[in-house]
Amino acid sequence: MMQEKNEVSWNSIIAAYGSHGHLEESLALFHKMLQDGIQPDNVTFLTILSACGHAGQVDKGIQYFRCMTEEYGIPAQMEHYACMVDLFGRAGRLNEAFETIKSMPFSPDEGAWGTLLGACRLHGNSELAEVASGHLLDLDPENSGGYVLLSNVHANAGQWGNVRKIRSLMKERGVQKVLGTAGLRSKHHMFVVADGSHPQSALIYSLLKQSSFRAEERGLCSSNLHSNASTNFRVVIIGIFLSCFAIVETWRERHILAYEPWHGVFQGSRNIIGELDYKKRELEN
Numbered sequence: 001m002m003q004e005k006n007e008v009s010w011n012s013i014i015a016a017y018g019s020h021g022h023l024e025e026s027l028a029l030f031h032k033m034l035q036d037g038i039q040p041d042n043v044t045f046l047t048i049l050s051a052c053g054h055a056g057q058v059d060k061g062i063q064y065f066r067c068m069t070e071e072y073g074i075p076a077q078m079e080h081y082a083c084m085v086d087l088f089g090r091a092g093r094l095n096e097a098f099e100t101i102k103s104m105p106f107s108p109d110e111g112a113w114g115t116l117l118g119a120c121r122l123h124g125n126s127e128l129a130e131v132a133s134g135h136l137l138d139l140d141p142e143n144s145g146g147y148v149l150l151s152n153v154h155a156n157a158g159q160w161g162n163v164r165k166i167r168s169l170m171k172e173r174g175v176q177k178v179l180g181t182a183g184l185r186s187k188h189h190m191f192v193v194a195d196g197s198h199p200q201s202a203l204i205y206s207l208l209k210q211s212s213f214r215a216e217e218r219g220l221c222s223s224n225l226h227s228n229a230s231t232n233f234r235v236v237i238i239g240i241f242l243s244c245f246a247i248v249e250t251w252r253e254r255h256i257l258a259y260e261p262w263h264g265v266f267q268g269s270r271n272i273i274g275e276l277d278y279k280k281r282e283l284e285n
Contacts, residue, residue: 005036011043018051023060026051042074049083053090061087078104082112089119094128110139117146121153126162129153144175 010033018026030048033040045068052061065084068074081104088097097116101108113136120129133150140146147170154162170176 005038007033007038007041007044010038011041011047014044015047015050018047018054021054023051023055023057027060040068040072040074042068042077042080045072045074046079046083049080049087053083053087056091058087058091058093078106078109078112081108082115085112085115086119089115089122092119092123094119094123094125098128098131108135110136110143113139114146114149117149117153121149121156124153124156126153126157126159141173142175144170147175 010029014026014029014033017023017029026048030040030044033044045064048064049061052058052064061084065076065080068080069076081100084100085097088094088100094116097119101112101116104112113132117129117132117136120126120132129150133146136143136146147166151163151166154160154166
């Protein structure tokens, strides 16, 4: 049992509950902290605002933001404003998120604009995404994340001309997308789009094609970029790709490929889809 509780220990437990979506418990602990005579600090309110964001409780977030600045006289810092941008952004209230950025008493940083851009991607607002990305790329023109997020916004909207323009801009500025990596038995492998550098890439892509088709056929994801499941499709395909890679690497290490190069593609895809199907049933239950 902790002998003495201070603001650090209270902030830690409040943050722990909030980050796992337990807003009511987090707020109850906050008020218990006040009853014990511990005064909240800027970190306390940062954890509360973050908890409100995770729980999607916008009005409560606004309430505690005002409580911090008006009742306790704690000036909002960049992190608090970023939390409010995230709070509004998650709820689809993008104009309010934008107004929050504009109301900051200091210049917004990359984190604030990046948060708004991520919310625009989530809710498909390409017009505001252009504004957010413009500021983000002015502040950090060499970071590929902003380009990729904006490109995804336009791709989801079917604006392929804008996607090509962004890719051309990245090329002109010498910006390279961070490579995807996968770890398998203490070895790290890097991948890019349409990567064919792996010695068994043909086999990996064959297994990926078979598995992706089966995943969509089973209703585990949708490849329709205009559907609500389009993000789910990309996540599932990335998971399938890494599973395909792991299977092929295992075959190679066991020397199966040496005597039967296309061994098990069909069975391998069945195993992958079986695992995805099991996870889907787990989530539904």
